[in-house]
Amino acid sequence: MNILVTGGLGYIGSHTIVKLLENNYNVICIDNLCNSNEDVIEKIKKITSKDFKFYYGDVNNKDLLTKIFKENKIDSVIHFAGLKAVGESVKYPLKYYKNNLNSTITLLEVMTEFNVNKIVFSSSATVYGKQEILPIKEDSTLHTTNPYGTTKLVNEMILKDETVANPNMSVVILRYFNPIGGHESGILKENPKDTPNNLMPYIIKVANKEYPYLHVYGNDYDTIDGTGVRDYIHVCDLATGHIKALEYMNNHQGIEYFNLGVGKGYSVLEIVKTFEKVNNVKIPYKIESRRPGDIASCYASTKKAEQLLGFKATKTLEDMCKDSYRTNND
Ligand code: NAD
Ligand code: UFG
Numbered sequence: 322m323n324i325l326v327t328g329g330l331g332y333i334g335s336h337t338i339v340k341l342l343e344n345n346y347n348v349i350c351i352d353n354l355c356n357s358n359e360d361v362i363e364k365i366k367k368i369t370s371k372d373f374k375f376y377y378g379d380v381n382n383k384d385l386l387t388k389i390f391k392e393n394k395i396d397s398v399i400h401f402a403g404l405k406a407v408g409e410s411v412k413y414p415l416k417y418y419k420n421n422l423n424s425t426i427t428l429l430e431v432m433t434e435f436n437v438n439k440i441v442f443s444s445s446a447t448v449y450g451k452q453e454i455l456p457i458k459e460d461s462t463l464h465t466t467n468p469y470g471t472t473k474l475v476n477e478m479i480l481k482d483e484t485v486a487n488p489n490m491s492v493v494i495l496r497y498f499n500p501i502g503g504h505e506s507g508i509l510k511e512n513p514k515d516t517p518n519n520l521m522p523y524i525i526k527v528a529n530k531e532y533p534y535l536h537v538y539g540n541d542y543d544t545i546d547g548t549g550v551r552d553y554i555h556v557c558d559l560a561t562g563h564i565k566a567l568e569y570m571n572n573h574q575g576i577e578y579f580n581l582g583v584g585k586g587y588s589v590l591e592i593v594k595t596f597e598k599v600n601n602v603k604i605p606y607k608i609e610s611r612r613p614g615d616i617a618s619c620y621a622s623t624k625k626a627e628q629l630l631g632f633k634a635t636k637t638l639e640d641m642c643k644d645s646y647r648t649n650n651d
Contacts, residue, residue, distance in 0.1 A: 328402030498582030555636035582621030
């Protein structure tokens with residue numbers, strides 16, 4: 322089976338390529354390196370001792386996509402490519418709409434031309450906005466609070482409309498909760514190019530003494546210790562979810578939506594304490610005011626993914642904290 326992976330050199334894509342190669346899929350990857358590095362290719366090869374094809378370029382480039390589909394008999398697509406920084410999307414909405422929507426449209430046009438009908442799409446728990454009822458189920462109401470989130474929601478709509486127009490299509494929408502961690506070899510991990518906005522990459526910078534302390538955004542939420550609660554999932558578990566999605570598409574048509582999370586929430590201070598314990602390192606922090614737009618708690622109902630995909634996350638919070646910080650020399 323030949324799988325085209327867009328954005329495959331990024332954080333989640335690279336861990337998924339490792340899983341794909343380990344499961345004997347052939348991988349063809351396209352990435353424009355706007356948020357990743359070419360050295361990830363060698364890292365993936367080192368971990369798996371397997372090879373894959375890489376095309377440098379943009380998913381918005383129809384000629385390049387056409388060339389890729391001509392040169393390779395693609396069976397399914399996993400579409401990770403996209404910009405993902407919430408704050409940046411508020412500042413530059415058009416950049417986000419242009420990149421994240423045009424890429425999917427172009428990809429679908431070329432897929433249609435080559436009669437490729439199976440696609441897994443990277444969506445996000447951000448499409449649920451603020452939910453009162455937890456755990457969050459896939460059929461909850463959807464609304465977004467920033468342009469990044471809106472690109473995810475509109476992408477879901479585009480894919481749904483395409484499925485109606487073409488009944489042969491099989492689409493799996495994966496709504497990720499909070500991916501953290503890295504490959505257990507320490508070779509592959511999240512490597513943000515700019516100042517990290519997300520909790521775990523920021524904690525790592527503090528652990529490495531690049532930043533003096535962690536800003537904890539609010540301790541007056543209605544949660545176990547007042548700090549924000551999220552559903553953190555190990556990126557290698559998330560990668561397995563994509564293998565399950567590919568298997569699901571082999572005998573299902575139409576569109577289906579799945580949460581990928583652990584189903585349990587942890588607070589910021591629980592993460593800090595666990596990280597300190599398993600890595601034997603101090604994470605100084607200061608409590609600050611709430612970050613605008615944040616919610617108190619968010620965690621997934623994992624039932625649907627368990628029942629229909631046969632997917633269940635296996636890694637513990639300890640694993641996640643350890644594998645986030647692990648170095649190659651461990
Ligand atoms: P990432 O930035 O590490 O990876 C995205 C990759 O896509 C990068 O390698 C980037 O260079 C590439 N890319 C972006 N636009 C492209 C384009 N037009 N053409 C070719 N390549 C392009 O991000 P990630 O964390 O691996 O996320 C992957 C997907 O999952 C994204 O769609 C993201 O929105 C979604 N997602 C991520 C999270 C998260 O917390 N990491 C949560 C929910 C959803
Ligand atoms: N937090 C801090 N300090 C930091 C960073 C985060 O205290 O430096 C707190 C936040 O206030 C929140 C929790 O840590 O309570 C998690 O914050 P993240 O920024 O890591 O994650 P979010 O849940 O806010 O958002 C992430 C992605 C979104 C995505 C969402 C759901 O950034 O794009 O998960 O998938 F939509």
